[in-house]
Amino acid sequence: MQTHSAIPTSRLQQGPAPIRPSHRNDDAPASLASLGTVVSIRRGGAVYREGDPALNWFRVVSGTACTCKLLPDGRRQIFTFLHTGDFFGFEALGEHGFGAEALTDLVVIRYSRRHTEALAQTDGAVGHRFREIACRSLTAAYERLLTLGRRTATERVAGFLLELARMAPDGKTISLPMSRCDIGDYLGLTLETVSRTFAALKHDSLIEMTGAHCVSLLDRPALELMTEGDEPAVRHRIE
Incomplete structure (x- = not known):
């Protein structure tokens, strides 16, 4: 994870990923475990910022985060809240269109985008999980349009x-x-x-x-x- 000036390095702790998210819908393929690194972020810190290179994706181990975008006039729009077990950080392009910040003290598992995309080509369970996440995200986006519009x-x-x-x-x-x-x-x-x-x-x-x-x-x-x-x-x- 890149270190940003707004987040002192003393607030980030990294290490190997022996932690499995304790989520009632925890169905992450076991083959992902060896690719992950645990990262701890203090409340108010950024997991990544809008415009950062999308080199990794993440899963929440504990705590609550959100993805959000700052408007030119300073207002903030939160796109989604992230809870234990949630995956996030997937991007179709090479940079993040939204930022992600910790609303509480947060522990995530960070996965290399390049390595996991390669794994998805050979591991059917990983590929299926990624497609499922994409479909759920699209459904959530449609629901958000209804909520905000009507x-x-x-x-x-x-x-x-x-x-x-x-x-x-x-x-x-x-x-x-x-x-x-x-x-x-x-x-x-x-x-x-x-x-x-x-x-x-x-x-x-x-x-x-x-x-x-x-x-x-x-x-x-x-x-x-x-x-x-x-x-x-x-x-x-x-x-």
């Missing part, structure tokens, strides 16, 4: 909570390691709108804040109806 603020926040709930063991207790500002940059909303929407969902007994970074879904079916634009399910709709 949904209200209430529908966006409800959909975001359901997105996280799908990864929760009980389907309803959600960890929110990202800030409200991060959520706003992901959903295309202001910080104030995100905060008001959370408050409205809490007031309507649809969610409960069980800690500074933890939310429990009290009425998941109503939230699911809300994402479909079902008006009766919404008592305090925020546009």
Whole structure:
């Protein structure tokens, strides 16, 4: 990984990759293990920046990151949040179109793009996994277009909570390691709108804040109806 001036080298730790991501959907081909290097990045550090050469790709071992782009006026658009087990950094071109930053202390496995592409030519499991990742990314991109283009603020926040709930063991207790500002940059909303929407969902007994970074879904079916634009399910709709 390139060392950037904004990230002191003392904040990066590298070594061989004996760590396997502890993810409930951990299905990375075993043949990748020998190609990886573990890299630790402190909260706020960059895994890579927009425009950096796309020489590697990554998988989250622990922590939360995001891919994002800074607009000319200084605003930030988060494209995706990255959690344990997620692959990222794939690029069709020779440089990264988005940056990737650590929202918490982060551990990733870094893989050489050149070596893994060569492996994919000879290992069917690796090639299949890469195609699956590409298809999932395309599906997620279509969903993002719908979210940002047609949904209200209430529908966006409800959909975001359901997105996280799908990864929760009980389907309803959600960890929110990202800030409200991060959520706003992901959903295309202001910080104030995100905060008001959370408050409205809490007031309507649809969610409960069980800690500074933890939310429990009290009425998941109503939230699911809300994402479909079902008006009766919404008592305090925020546009």
